[in-house]
Amino acid sequence: xxxxxxxxxxxxxxxxxxxxxxxxxxxxxxxxxxxxxxxxxxxxxxxxxxxxxxxxxxxxxxxxxxxxxxxxxxxxxxxxxxxxxxxxxxxxxxxxxxxxxxxxxxxxxxxxxxxxxxxxxxxxxxxxxxxxxxxxxxxxxxxxxxxxxxxxxxxxxxxxxxxxxxxxxxxxxxxxxxxxxxxxxxxxxxxxxxxxxxxxxxxxxxxxxxxxxxxxxxxxxxxxxxxxxxxxxxxxxxxxxxxxxxxxxxxxxxxxxxxxxxxxxxxxxxxxxxxxxxxxxxxxxxxxxxxxxxxxxxxxxxxxxxxxxxxxxxxxxxxxxxxxxxxxxxxxxxxxxxxxxxxxxxxxxxxxxxxxxxxxxxxxxxxxxxxxxxxxxxxxxxx
Ligand SMILES: Cc1ncc(COP(=O)(O)O)c(C=O)c1O
Numbered sequence: 001x002x003x004x005x006x007x008x009x010x011x012x013x014x015x016x017x018x019x020x021x022x023x024x025x026x027x028x029x030x031x032x033x034x035x036x037x038x039x040x041x042x043x044x045x046x047x048x049x050x051x052x053x054x055x056x057x058x059x060x061x062x063x064x065x066x067x068x069x070x071x072x073x074x075x076x077x078x079x080x081x082x083x084x085x086x087x088x089x090x091x092x093x094x095x096x097x098x099x100x101x102x103x104x105x106x107x108x109x110x111x112x113x114x115x116x117x118x119x120x121x122x123x124x125x126x127x128x129x130x131x132x133x134x135x136x137x138x139x140x141x142x143x144x145x146x147x148x149x150x151x152x153x154x155x156x157x158x159x160x161x162x163x164x165x166x167x168x169x170x171x172x173x174x175x176x177x178x179x180x181x182x183x184x185x186x187x188x189x190x191x192x193x194x195x196x197x198x199x200x201x202x203x204x205x206x207x208x209x210x211x212x213x214x215x216x217x218x219x220x221x222x223x224x225x226x227x228x229x230x231x232x233x234x235x236x237x238x239x240x241x242x243x244x245x246x247x248x249x250x251x252x253x254x255x256x257x258x259x260x261x262x263x264x265x266x267x268x269x270x271x272x273x274x275x276x277x278x279x280x281x282x283x284x285x286x287x288x289x290x291x292x293x294x295x296x297x298x299x300x301x302x303x304x305x306x307x308x309x310x311x312x313x314x315x316x317x318x319x320x321x322x323x324x325x326x327x328x329x330x331x332x333x334x335x336x337x338x339x340x341x342x343x344x345x346x347x348x349x350x351x352x353x354x355x356x357x358x359x360x361x362x363x364x365x366x367x368x369x370x371x372x373x374x375x376x377x378x379x380x381x382x383x
Contacts, residue, residue: 004314005360009202009353010151010179010293011318015245016204022248023206026241034238035227044240051247058250059177059198060187061213067230068243071210072178072199073101076145078212078223078234079174079195080105083143084114085221090142091115093135093166095127095157097150097333102176115139118336119146119162124286125155125337132162136169144173148180148191152320152333152349153284154293156180163192172218178202178210182253183261183290194218200242204354205249209242260354265291267352267361272296274365275350278372283334283347292353295320295334297346301375304328306348309371315364320347 006014026047032040034048049063056063069075080092080102094106096118106116117139119132127146136144144166149156163173174195177186182203188196195218200209214220214233226235253260268291272282275296283295298306303319310317320331330344352361 002314004311004316005356005364007315007317007350007352007356007360007364009356010154010349010351012201012207013182013204013353014355015206016249016252018252019205019245019248023241023245026244030240032240034240035229044238047240047244047247048238051243051250054247054250054254055198055211056213058186058254059181059196059211059213060189061196065188065213065216067212067214067233068238068246069210069212069234070208070239071201072099072176072197073210074223074234075197075199075210075212076101076174076176077105078220079197079214080109080143080145081223082220082233083172083174083195083218084109084112086219087142087172089113091117091139093117093119093139093141093144093171095119095146096121096336097125097153097155098145098147099151099176099178102145102147117141119144121155121333121337122287123338125150125153125284125333126287127157127159127162129158129161133165136162136165136171140169141166141171144171145176146174147176147178148186148196149177149183149290150333151179152331152347153287153295153337154179154290154351155284155287155333156184156289158288160192167192167194179290179293182257183264183292185257188213200246200249203249203253206242206245208239209246211246256354261291263354264352264356267356267358268292268294270358271350271352271361271365274361275368278365278369281343283339284337292351294350295331296348296350297343298348298372298375299343299346300379301346301372303346303348305375306346306371309375310367313367313371315367318349318351320344320349 032044034044334344
């Protein structure tokens with residue numbers, strides 16, 4: 001099979017073989033329902049509780065604070081809607097560059113009478129702490145949610161001061177740490193939040209598992225009611241194999257984070273140096289960013305077109321456009337930081353992983369060079 005070079009790790013990561021090995025017995029002979037009171041059930045329960053411990057350990061939390069979900073989207077929805085259902089209708093403050101699985105629940109809450117305000121980012125795409133604190137003071141929000149790292153730009157938000165200010169005002173505070181997890185050391189307690197979202201498939205675990213790490217003082221209404229699994233906060237027979245895989249991915253992460261980060265950082269530098277030489281503009285270089293994410297543009301070349309050409313040439317990267325409609329919309333994160341829509345339409349995201357090699361990045365740079373030259377020639381002819 002034709003296997004393009006994979007440079008889209010912020011979308012999802014390949015399953016680690018060691019994770020698959022841990023999962024396979026639970027997809028084959030170890031078939032128990034974790035609520036069953038026999039040997040199969042007990043084995044499934046033990047495996048889930050061990051995974052819970054491993055997830056907590058990697059996230060700087062206590063095992064009893066981990067609620068397993070189907071992924072990051074569900075965990076974000078659970079915190080936002082679950083908390084909103086437990087407190088009086090009020091104001092929800094969220095970051096200006098949140099993922100749709102925070103923005104959309106916000107819209108649903110708006111329809112129920114909540115006021116939703118966005119916390120601005122600065123020109124580099126990072127949370128503006130001063131403006132954020134002023135908004136917290138003025139709005140006295142019930143809930144605040146700000147992502148730790150942005151999926152498109154890779155910007156790491158300095159969330160601590162705003163979260164502390166909001167807590168002091170009595171808000172329940174949450175961070176979507178889906179993109180930060182696996183790319184920087186993460187400590188739930190040090191971040192000073194009540195809730196934190198994680199997803200397994202961004203850390204070489206399976207798609208379909210995630211967690212909400214939750215301070216036990218938070219009163220939360222479940223989104224899914226039923227058999228009372230996960231401390232009655234998320235009913236449904238547990239996806240044992242996926243949870244085991246999530247736990248194993250966390251265990252590997254705890255052991256290998258420093259090496260992975262150093263490797264990705266080296267590739268990131270190589271890549272960014274190379275694309276700058278080709279005349280690309282790099283977004284958010286003035287902010288602290290993830291060690292694997294580059295968001296760039298070649299002025300005048302549509303991101304979608306470049307992504308398509310690179311795909312045909314054997315490289316999988318992403319455009320910074322939301323393509324849920326016929327006309328791709330420019331990246332909302334770029335627009336929020338004041339980038340002109342014409343330039344935002346040119347954005348391309350390249351996200352490396354811990355298995356990406358130097359040779360792959362070098363090949364990418366050489367194919368990118370040819371592709372950009374070809375497209376520039378075509379544009380020149382068209383004009
Ligand atoms: C920042 C962020 N939050 C949440 C999610 C959703 O996670 P999941 O795919 O596990 O639902 C993603 C996935 O792209 C993401 O990048």
